[in-house]
Amino acid sequence: MEVSEAKRLKALEAENAKLKKMHAEHMLDVATLKEMLGGNC
Incomplete structure (x- = not known):
């Protein structure tokens, strides 16, 4: 995994x-x- 992919994964997490x-x-x-x-929904 490249650095940019790791950064993107961190951002998505x-x-x-x-x-x-x-x-x-x-x-x-x-x-x-x-x-x-009253919970009638």
Whole structure:
């Protein structure tokens, strides 16, 4: 693996971790809203 490929892989891994965190936060928001609405959704 070349240096440029390793750097690209690191960048993609960092972006993936960021997106996973955003998704988890979104799912918590959805769960909270459903709970606030009485879980009828």
